[in-house]
Amino acid sequence: MRGLTAVHDDGTVGAHDIDLRVERGELVLLLGQVGSGKSSLLAALAGLVSTRGEVRWNDRLLDDPETELRPGRVAHVAQVPRVLSGTFRDNIRLDHPDRQVEPAIAAARLGRDVEEAGGPDSLVGHRGVRLSGGQVQRVALARALACDSELLLADDVSSALDAATEVELWESLRERGTTVVGATSKTAALARADRVVVLVDGTVAASGPWSQLAPRWRHLAG
Structure with a gap:
């Protein structure tokens, strides 16, 4: 994604100016307060809202992300x-x-x-x-x-799980080699991610392993 902005049907801008590259097999987790743009970004990657900016899939520019980012290529699990x-x-x-x-x-x-x-x-x-x-x-x-699907988008799918089940879940996805972009505030999940992307006011404020980001951003995790 380069300069990706998610625009909802009512014209509201969710996530904006997002630059992010996800490699096959990576577990990338979004972290941020309510309203920071996590769900908007995931909805954009699922083709559920319109976008501005570039989305490339295996280095190919997608002309119409809303059409091309669909089940079979992308699977989306909503927050509710x-x-x-x-x-x-x-x-x-x-x-x-x-x-x-x-x-x-x-x-x-x-x-x-x-x-x-x-x-x-x-x-x-x-x-x-x-x-x-x-x-x-x-x-x-x-x-x-x-x-x-090639990409799994998971919007806070561990929010109602106990700690032991949550750890099992993330380890299971690891074993499958599933490419995941998700949103969570759970420390156990963040610690297992290849990369944590912190969103503030709809855009990327920091990105990296949780071990590096935790000292500054631990207050966002639970």
Whole structure:
């Protein structure tokens, strides 16, 4: 991204003037206060809002990011994801019979929960009413991982998880070699990132390993 600015439908500018390069297999996590532009940047990379500036994919300039940054290439997990009425399998596969459900469940660290519920074909209740907040987040993450996209965008997907499950989740994504750009304030996640990008007032204020950034930016983490 070079000079990337995210513009919402009402004309509001979210993240702006973002210069950022992400390598294949990297875990890059965004850190910032509420309103700092994290969700706006992730939405722009998912093609959900219009953009100004350059987005390059494998050194090729994208003429229309809103069209080209789509599922199959990019998978996006929202901060408050939706769960459909039906089974775990229905929610993860979404009528795509070729998607591998069980490996995605394992990678999202949802296996124990699914097993205790009765397996992948057990019901989650009306819009996931039987699930906890952490389970909803991991169902949405499993859905994204089942797409086998090149880039995973994860907007605070560990916010409802306990510390042990969160560590397992990030280690799982590491083992898969998944390229992730996410947003979090969790110290355990930040410590495992290749790079932490601090956003202040919608633009990049600092970037680097958490071990280098922590002395100045620790107040933003929880």
